[in-house]
Amino acid sequence: MDLAYTTEQNMLEESISKFVSSEYDLDSRKQLANSELGYSDEHWQTFASLGWLALPIEEAYGGIGGDLVDTMILFESLGKGLVVEPILSTLVLFGGALSIAGTEDQKQALLPGIADGSVKGALAYLEAEAPSDFNAVTTSAVREGDAYVLNGHKSVVFNAASADHLIVSARTEGDVRDLAGISLFIVPSDTPGITRKDYPTVDGLRASEIALESVSVPLSALLGQPHEGASILNQVINRGILAVSAEAVGAMEVLYKSTIDYTKQREQFDHPLADFQVVKHRLTEMFIEYNLAKSLCMKATMLLNQGTADAQRHVHALKFLVGKSSRFVGQNAVQLHGGMGMTEDLAIAHYFKRLMIIDALFGNANIHLEAFTG
Amino acid sequence: MDIAFSEEDLAFQQRVRTFIDQNLPTGMALWTKRGEWFKALANEGGWDVPKWPKEFGGPDFTPTQRYIFDLEMGKQSTPPQLPFGVGMLAPILMNYGSEDQRDRFLPGIRDGSVNWCQGYSEPGAGSDLANLKTRAELSDDGSHYLVNGQKIWTTLAHIAHWMFCLTRTSSEGAKQEGITFLLIPMDDPGVEVRPIITLGGSHSVNEVYLTDVKVPVENRVGEEGKGWTYAKGLLAHERSGLAGIQSSVMGLEKAKANARKVKVGQGNLLDLASFKHKVGILEAELLALEFTEMRTLARVASGGDPGPESSILKLKGTEIQQRITELNLEAAGIFAAPWGAEAFGPDFAHGATQSYLGGRATTIYGGASEVQKDVIAKNVLGLS
Numbered sequence: 001m002d003l004a005y006t007t008e009q010n011m012l013e014e015s016i017s018k019f020v021s022s023e024y025d026l027d028s029r030k031q032l033a034n035s036e037l038g039y040s041d042e043h044w045q046t047f048a049s050l051g052w053l054a055l056p057i058e059e060a061y062g063g064i065g066g067d068l069v070d071t072m073i074l075f076e077s078l079g080k081g082l083v084v085e086p087i088l089s090t091l092v093l094f095g096g097a098l099s100i101a102g103t104e105d106q107k108q109a110l111l112p113g114i115a116d117g118s119v120k121g122a123l124a125y126l127e128a129e130a131p132s133d134f135n136a137v138t139t140s141a142v143r144e145g146d147a148y149v150l151n152g153h154k155s156v157v158f159n160a161a162s163a164d165h166l167i168v169s170a171r172t173e174g175d176v177r178d179l180a181g182i183s184l185f186i187v188p189s190d191t192p193g194i195t196r197k198d199y200p201t202v203d204g205l206r207a208s209e210i211a212l213e214s215v216s217v218p219l220s221a222l223l224g225q226p227h228e229g230a231s232i233l234n235q236v237i238n239r240g241i242l243a244v245s246a247e248a249v250g251a252m253e254v255l256y257k258s259t260i261d262y263t264k265q266r267e268q269f270d271h272p273l274a275d276f277q278v279v280k281h282r283l284t285e286m287f288i289e290y291n292l293a294k295s296l297c298m299k300a301t302m303l304l305n306q307g308t309a310d311a312q313r314h315v316h317a318l319k320f321l322v323g324k325s326s327r328f329v330g331q332n333a334v335q336l337h338g339g340m341g342m343t344e345d346l347a348i349a350h351y352f353k354r355l356m357i358i359d360a361l362f363g364n365a366n367i368h369l370e371a372f373t374g
Numbered sequence: 375m376d377i378a379f380s381e382e383d384l385a386f387q388q389r390v391r392t393f394i395d396q397n398l399p400t401g402m403a404l405w406t407k408r409g410e411w412f413k414a415l416a417n418e419g420g421w422d423v424p425k426w427p428k429e430f431g432g433p434d435f436t437p438t439q440r441y442i443f444d445l446e447m448g449k450q451s452t453p454p455q456l457p458f459g460v461g462m463l464a465p466i467l468m469n470y471g472s473e474d475q476r477d478r479f480l481p482g483i484r485d486g487s488v489n490w491c492q493g494y495s496e497p498g499a500g501s502d503l504a505n506l507k508t509r510a511e512l513s514d515d516g517s518h519y520l521v522n523g524q525k526i527w528t529t530l531a532h533i534a535h536w537m538f539c540l541t542r543t544s545s546e547g548a549k550q551e552g553i554t555f556l557l558i559p560m561d562d563p564g565v566e567v568r569p570i571i572t573l574g575g576s577h578s579v580n581e582v583y584l585t586d587v588k589v590p591v592e593n594r595v596g597e598e599g600k601g602w603t604y605a606k607g608l609l610a611h612e613r614s615g616l617a618g619i620q621s622s623v624m625g626l627e628k629a630k631a632n633a634r635k636v637k638v639g640q641g642n643l644l645d646l647a648s649f650k651h652k653v654g655i656l657e658a659e660l661l662a663l664e665f666t667e668m669r670t671l672a673r674v675a676s677g678g679d680p681g682p683e684s685s686i687l688k689l690k691g692t693e694i695q696q697r698i699t700e701l702n703l704e705a706a707g708i709f710a711a712p713w714g715a716e717a718f719g720p721d722f723a724h725g726a727t728q729s730y731l732g733g734r735a736t737t738i739y740g741g742a743s744e745v746q747k748d749v750i751a752k753n754v755l756g757l758s
Contacts, residue, residue, distance in 0.1 A: 128719055130637045131707045155719065156708045177640070199714030202574075202727055207711060209718055268502035278744050327700075334573070334734050338500050338742065339527045342572045342579075342735050349573045353731070360708045366648040367638070 003298070005073070013073050015050055020081030026347045032084050033204035037162065039085040047085065048117025056091060058099065061111035068239065068305040072246040072297065079250025082350055084204055086120055086159035092243045093236055094121025097167050097184065101224035101232045106186065110165065122163035124154035124210055125233060129176075131155060132363050134169070134233050137182050139212060141170035148172075148185060148222065150193075150215040160208035161198045163189050168212065172227055182229035185221045192216075203357040204350060237362050238315050242301050244358045245322045249294045251351045251358075252326055255333040256286040258348065262337055279336060286332055289325035296321050316372035323365025326355040383438050390446040393418060398450060408453050412486060423460055423484060430468055430480065437671035448620020456530065458490040459483035463538050466555070470596035470604050479536075479557070493525040493539030493558065493582060494605070500527075501745045503540075504549040504602060508584060510541035510556060512591070512598075519543070519556060519594070521564075521587040527739065531567045531580040534560050539584075540601050555601035557593040558584070574731030609741065616740045617691025619664050622698055626656055629701040632722045636705050643705055656697055663690050685746040685754075692736035693743070699733040702726035 005013065023043065032040050047053050056071050057063025064070075071092065078087065095114045098107055113119030130136035139152025150170050160166060166187045174181025187194070193215035196208045224232045260283055263273040273279050300314040330352040334341035341348050359365060379387065397414040399407040415422035419433050424443055426432030435443060455461070464483050467476050482488030499506040508523025521541055531537065537558045544552030558565065564587035569577045596604055630653060633643040643649050667687055703710055706726040709719025717724040737743045751757040 126708060128709075131709055131719065132636075132638060136637070156711055197716070197718075199712050199716065199718070201711040202713040202731075203711065205711075267498075268500060268505065270502075276744075278747070331734065335737060335742070338738055339495070339579075339735075342738065344571045344573065344575065352573065352734075356703070356727075356730070357708075357711050360703075360706075360710050364704055364707065366643075366646055366704055369648040370646055 009070065009073050012052075012055075012070065013077055016052070016074065016077035017080070019046070019050070020077065020083070024081040024083060026350065029082055029084060029204065029350070033200070038200070038206040039162070043085055044120075045117050047087070048115070052087070053091060053117055054115035056099070057095060057111050057115045058107075061107050062115040063111065064115075068242060068301050071239070071243060072301045075243045075246035076250040076297075079247035079354075080254050082204070082251070082347075082354055086122070086162055088240065088243055088247075089122045089159035089163065090114060090120045092239050093123035094163070094165065094167055096239045097123065097223060097232060097236045098186075100235050101184070105220070106223065110186075119165070120159070120163050121165045121167065122157055122160045123236065124157040124160065124166045124168045125237075126155050126157070127153065128155045132367050133177075134237060135179055135182065135230055136177050137169050137171045138176050139168070139170040141172050141183055141185060143172070143219075144216075147216045147218055148183075150185065150187070150212045150217065152212050154210040154212070156207050157210050158201075158205060158207045160189070160196055160210060161206055165189060166194075166210070167223060169229055169233060170212075174227075179230045181227050182233070183226050184223040184229040184232055185217055186223050187215065187217055187221060201357065203354040205357075238304060238312070241315050241319045241362050242297070242304060244361055245293070245297045245318050246301070248322045248326045248355055248358045249290065249297050251355055252286075252290040252293060252329045255329050255348065255351050255355075256283065256290050259283060259286065259333045259336050262340075266338075273336070282332055282336060286329045289328050293318075293322050293325040313372065316368045319363065319368040320365045320372055323359040323368070326359060327365075330355045379438065379442070383442060386439050387442045387446065390443055393421075394446060394450050394452065398452060404453060409486070411453060412455070416484075422455070423464075425461065426464065427468070430464075430476075431484070437668070437675040440671055441668050444620050448624060451621075451624060455486065456489065458492055458530070458534075458538075459486075459488065462492060463490050466538070466595060466604050466607070469607070470555075470600075472592075472595075474592065475557075475595065488536060489530065489534045491528050491531045491534035491537045491560075491582075493528060493531075493537040495527045496524060497526050501742050503605075504553065506540055506542060506553065508539070508541045510543050510554055510589070512543070516591065518591060519554075519589045521556065521558065521584045521589055523584050525582040525584070526579075527570070528567075528580045528582045529578055529739075531560070531582050532569065532577070536560060537565075537582065538595075540605055543598050550602040552599050553601040553605075554598050555595040555604050556589050557595065558587060558589055562587050564588070572732065573734060574728050576728070576732060616736070617663070617667065617687035618695055619660070619667055619687070619691055622691065622694050623660055623664065625695070625698045626653070626660060626701075628722075629653070629698055629705065632702055632720065632726075633705045635720055635722075636707065649701070649704065652697070652701060656694060656701075659690070660694060663687070663694065666690075685741075685749045688740060689743055689746040689750075695736050696733050699726070699730040703730040 051064055052074060054063045055066040055074060059065040098110055110119055125134045127138060141148045141150045166189055168185050168187050169182055170185060171181050172183040193213045195211045198208045201207050263279050266273050296318045300318040303311040303314050333348050334352055337348055340346055397411060399411060412422045420431045421433055423432050424435060428434040460483055464480060467479060494503060496506045510519040510521045512519055537560055539556050539558050541554050541556050542552055543554040546552060564585045566583040568581045570579045570581060571577055572579060630644060636643040638646055702722060703726050706723035709723035710727045712718045
């Protein structure tokens with residue numbers, strides 16, 4: 001076992017942290033979040049030129065061939081800056097699904113574009129009826145000659161507005177909750193019959209409701225084997241969980257550290273707040289929660305990297321623990337900042353909101369605790 | 375000891391229920407006909423000011439009646455009064471104000487025609503409220519104070535006509551001395567209100583800048599330099615009012631109903647042990663807290679003071695409020711995220727996110743939880 005980063009990994013971390021500290025102060029982030037696009041295309045090109053977008057993509061398709069640990073480092077660092085660019089959607093969910101299940105042609109067509117920054121994607125996998133359960137699919141895909149025709153509605157699809165392609169889960173057979181019978185399709189965003197309602201999200205990102213009405217795609221749009229989309233989705237969601245957990249670890253680190261800084265300089269009762277034992281202990285607990293989350297994030301990432309049998313169990317434990325610890329760290333960062341923690345002018349509020357949504361992504365702590373305890 | 379209500383109490387309960395049935399406006403009318411509701415309460419014998427003593431027109435409820443009254447009103451989610459006038463300033467005026475001040479201000483407080491805000495916290499005076507620096511200097515002729523300084527976290531200052539304000543008239547001696555309680559009209563040209571947008575994007579708190587505001591001495595409550603003593607008594611009132619127990623009882627029922635609407639696997643969210651246990655723990659704690667409040671009321675009735683014990687209610691009550699917002703947030707799932715003009719997903723989702731975010735303030739304002747624990751440790755347990 002070796003828990004040290006490689007030289008390349010250290011360089012990656014350094015380059016992101018440099019970018020975040022020079023380009024991503026709170027005001028810049030607010031401007032981006034409020035802009036029409038919701039992020040910066042210029043940043044996106046920078047990410048491409050720095051090789052971040054090529055990181056998890058196989059070398060055969062213009063990538064760097066990094067593993068899940070590299071992605072973890074990427075997301076932990078992005079989490080420290082609350083970066084709003086659609087990296088999770090494009091790289092981990094869309095790109096991840098292609099890497100896991102794509103045919104040679106599909107990979108050739110899309111992966112090099114992700115790596116060079118010219119292609120963005122999103123994963124449309126949730127529906128309003130059961131938003132925590134990606135196996136509850138009512139959207140239908142019916143084969144008609146040389147085409148599949150999709151009908152239905154997908155909910156809270158992050159970054160759909162900026163995506164050139166969507167990966168859509170639809171039912172090709174079975175009942176709404178059957179594991180078998182879900183298939184995945186690669187659908188260009190401008191395919192006739194797709195209507196989007198775009199909206200901002202509380203954590204400063206963008207998402208959409210998507211209606212699919214007689215959306216016709218060729219048979220070659222099928223991603224993976226027909227009816228077996230659930231297992232692909234599960235693998236993609238696992239990677240999504242690792243990525244947002246790493247992001248949460250980065251955000252928690254910023255929160256506990258900035259709360260230490262604040263309580264050292266804020267004086268009440270003629271002492272810095274950090275002099276009071278109750279505050280010291282709370283900060284210590286925040287630090288411990290952060291550390292536990294970071295440990296499990298590292299372990300689950302390395303296990304899934306190796307594909308060991310107990311990796312899935314660790315992913316469930318991780319998502320539960322990240323939900324629990326990020327709630328503790330977030331809430332106490334606000335609490336210890338007092339009234340200041342409640343204002344939108346401080347970065348605290350924005351990390352707090354992002355952590356709140358990370359818990360809701362890919363099933364919250366309750367859902368994963370159930371899965372973990374079986 | 376007897377947990378059962380007496381015949382009289384049961385009759386009172388019936389009377390409250392009938393009153394609500396006959397007078398509570400429903401639907402949108404709840405907003406448009408608020409005034410009539412409060413008028414009807416007043417006509418019932420001071421039910422609009424249930425905590426006021428009889429000599430000022432209150433109903434003089436027994437503790438059990440107060441409990442029943444709050445319970446029944448809470449169950450029907452009757453519209454609350456803004457707390458600043460009726461609940462916070464009025465008791466101070468009754469105890470320490472002049473005859474003239476009571477005559478001038480109590481009627482407007484009672485009928486809701488005059489809005490008040492509380493000018494206590496300052497950038498350097500939060501938990502350590504006595505550290506406040508806003509200066510009030512008495513003019514040479516003794517006719518008025520000249521007030522300069524800044525208040526912060528001033529709830530509803532932007533709609534208030536008046537502010538009751540703690541100011542410093544002397545820097546001699548202990549910080550708690552030299553604080554004077556003034557009533558300041560918000561339309562004075564020296565008063566500037568700037569909004570603070572809080573977590574969740576809402577505007578209810580403000581910064582209030584006071585520049586050369588002339589306050590006639592008639593607007594000083596009680597004696598110069600005694601403001602801290604007056605305010606401390608009021609803080610106990612504020613605290614017991616912040617527990618929000620009945621609204622939490624209702625809120626928890628609502629949260630359970632919301633969770634039932636959320637499908638998980640073959641059932642709904644309430645079938646999930648990880649969620650159901652949180653609900654159960656909250657329900658048990660609420661049952662206990664409700665009765666703790668009853669015990670506090672009983673002590674007051676037998677001549678005691680709500681005193682430091684009211685910190686228990688504030689501490690536990692606000693924590694429970696926050697945990698209920700967590701349940702709704704968890705039930706909303708990923709639909710907590712949409713934040714545009716249009717709402718998506720379950721009908722409660724958007725409100726769930728707002729309440730969760732805004733609710734973080736409840737353990738900060740009115741004395742942060744950490745401070746409440748110090749109050750209990752020092753004043754109840756005798757730990758200095």
